[in-house]
Amino acid sequence: MTDLLNKFNLKAPYPNSSTGQKEWTSKGDTVTITSPVDGKEIGTIQMATPSAYSRVIKTAEKAFPIWKSMPAPQRGEIVRQFGDALRANKASLGKLVSYEMGKSLQEGYGEVQEMIDICDFAVGLSRQLYGLQMHSERPQHRMFEQWHPLGIVGIISAFNFPVAVWSWNAAIAWICGNVCVWKPSEKTPFTAIACQEIFKTILKENNLPEGISNLVIGDRAIGQKMAADPKVSLVSATGSTRMGKSVAETVGKRLGKTILELGGNNAIIVSENADLSHAVPAIVFGAVGTAGQRCTTTRRLIIHKKQYKSLVNKLVKAYGQLRIGDPLDEHNHVGPLIDKDAVKSYTTAIKQAVKQGGKVLYGNKVLKGKNYQSGCYVLPTIIAAKPSMKVVQHETFAPILYVMPYEDLEEAIAIQNGVPQGLSSAIFTLNMREAENFLSYNGSDCGIANVNIGTSGAEIGGAFGGEKETGGGRESGSDAWKAYMRRQTCTLNYGTKLPLAQGIKFDL
Numbered sequence: 001m002t003d004l005l006n007k008f009n010l011k012a013p014y015p016n017s018s019t020g021q022k023e024w025t026s027k028g029d030t031v032t033i034t035s036p037v038d039g040k041e042i043g044t045i046q047m048a049t050p051s052a053y054s055r056v057i058k059t060a061e062k063a064f065p066i067w068k069s070m071p072a073p074q075r076g077e078i079v080r081q082f083g084d085a086l087r088a089n090k091a092s093l094g095k096l097v098s099y100e101m102g103k104s105l106q107e108g109y110g111e112v113q114e115m116i117d118i119c120d121f122a123v124g125l126s127r128q129l130y131g132l133q134m135h136s137e138r139p140q141h142r143m144f145e146q147w148h149p150l151g152i153v154g155i156i157s158a159f160n161f162p163v164a165v166w167s168w169n170a171a172i173a174w175i176c177g178n179v180c181v182w183k184p185s186e187k188t189p190f191t192a193i194a195c196q197e198i199f200k201t202i203l204k205e206n207n208l209p210e211g212i213s214n215l216v217i218g219d220r221a222i223g224q225k226m227a228a229d230p231k232v233s234l235v236s237a238t239g240s241t242r243m244g245k246s247v248a249e250t251v252g253k254r255l256g257k258t259i260l261e262l263g264g265n266n267a268i269i270v271s272e273n274a275d276l277s278h279a280v281p282a283i284v285f286g287a288v289g290t291a292g293q294r295c296t297t298t299r300r301l302i303i304h305k306k307q308y309k310s311l312v313n314k315l316v317k318a319y320g321q322l323r324i325g326d327p328l329d330e331h332n333h334v335g336p337l338i339d340k341d342a343v344k345s346y347t348t349a350i351k352q353a354v355k356q357g358g359k360v361l362y363g364n365k366v367l368k369g370k371n372y373q374s375g376c377y378v379l380p381t382i383i384a385a386k387p388s389m390k391v392v393q394h395e396t397f398a399p400i401l402y403v404m405p406y407e408d409l410e411e412a413i414a415i416q417n418g419v420p421q422g423l424s425s426a427i428f429t430l431n432m433r434e435a436e437n438f439l440s441y442n443g444s445d446c447g448i449a450n451v452n453i454g455t456s457g458a459e460i461g462g463a464f465g466g467e468k469e470t471g472g473g474r475e476s477g478s479d480a481w482k483a484y485m486r487r488q489t490c491t492l493n494y495g496t497k498l499p500l501a502q503g504i505k506f507d508l
Contacts, residue, residue, distance in 0.1 A: 036102040036336040039374035048218035063211030068177040076126025083119030115167040122171040140495025147485040149177030150233035162188035260471025264423030266455040267300035271429035282454035292399030336376035346398035423466030424455040
């Protein structure tokens with residue numbers, strides 16, 4: 001991994017700022033980052049102090065007037081160059097994502113591709129920040145609305161997608177005229193540094209201030225400081241529901257804006273009319289991809305009683321064929337959990353499930369040996385469960401799949417919706433009526449609803465987010481850009497009189 005760090009000129013301890021001014025964080029604690037892949041040290045990072053955070057904000061404030069004054073298509077051109085730079089560095093950056101976070105190499109490449117895709121999307125969007133024109137009730141008046149940038153957008157990202165989710169927010173925020181301050185997960189800082197270094201190069205080549213994109217690596221206290229900061233117009237936070245509620249409360253007290261992408265407890269319904277040849281690979285990838293550490297991971301499987309025994313047998317067989325090990329080996333399907341705390345959550349959840357009446361059908365093992373020296377590898381687990389079990393109601397960030405039978409679609413949808421979270425959902429069926437009912441107002445209550453594909457693997461073209469305790473925010477595609485701008489309604493009088501709306505008379 002030294003070669004990867006050298007490629008991006010990353011040296012430890014790395015100065016934690018957008019401009020590389022080491023003195024900004026010289027008093028911060030130094031943290032050693034190890035890889036969950038092999039337990040080896042990647043490097044050390046100096047954590048930001050409150051004063052370092054304040055200076056980063058000042059740098060962003062200075063850059064904002066310059067950036068917002070550029071026409072949006074010109075801002076799009078900068079983002080286009082960033083996308084091209086990511087293309088040139090896709091292989092090395094994908095490996096760094098895989099090694100630092102632990103996801104498979106294919107998923108590491110895929111995460112960088114998501115960044116490239118959202119840059120492409122943002123470039124086109126930079127010419128499409130449309131407002132509406134409305135007919136005025138007053139003669140010789142024109143009404144229209146336009147959109148302006150907010151200012152500083154704060155981005156708090158999680159370890160499971162250490163760079164992609166940041167880019168969903170940053171690329172859109174940039175073309176809207178905002179500057180960004182990014183607080184990545186302190187568990188995966190080096191991928192963040194690499195992306196920051198790439199974008200800094202683009203800004204320098206275009207004679208633009210580095211404060212357009214800012215990085216501040218710190219603990220929860222820095223995130224809380226960002227949430228409380230009135231200079232940060234919008235906070236986009238990805239993480240646990242507990243974290244999101246804290247951010248929402250703090251930002252809400254100052255009437256700021258938030259985008260929250262929080263926990264998911266995602267389910268797939270498998271109808272008696274499902275094609276199991278499609279369902280099985282979608283279920284397995286959804287449940288074990290990223291070692292069960294995606295917010296869209298399939299955690300509950302609701303199977304028609306006629307399909308239950310056959311499908312469970314197929315899944316147990318498929319799980320037995322999974323190759324678990326070094327994620328940089330492309331022959332392996334599943335890598336490690338992020339750390340030993342995650343392993344503890346895995347074992348604790350399984351114990352709770354068994355205590356509450358569940359039955360382990362496969363898995364329930366922490367892997368040991370020379371190929372698993374980090375202590376972060378576990379066997380993906382299938383548990384026969386009941387919807388009412390308390391552990392099933394909660395999200396465990398690990399590869400645990402709860403399977404349960406149902407009798408009719410109404411019951412299945414009720415089980416699907418019967419959890420506090422509402423991110424992603426899916427149904428496998430070849431019956432049009434079942435599919436349409438699942439997608440109707442009486443169907444899934446999630447922000448994402450799929451038919452004959454799994455819960456995991458969203459495309460950047462659609463708005464991403466969920467309902468209930470998932471937060472309710474949207475990021476990435478569609479019209480999610482509107483969250484990064486302020487709407488202004490304008491009325492222009494080009495006549496010689498001053499009529500009032502609603503026909504009100506006010507004669508002097």
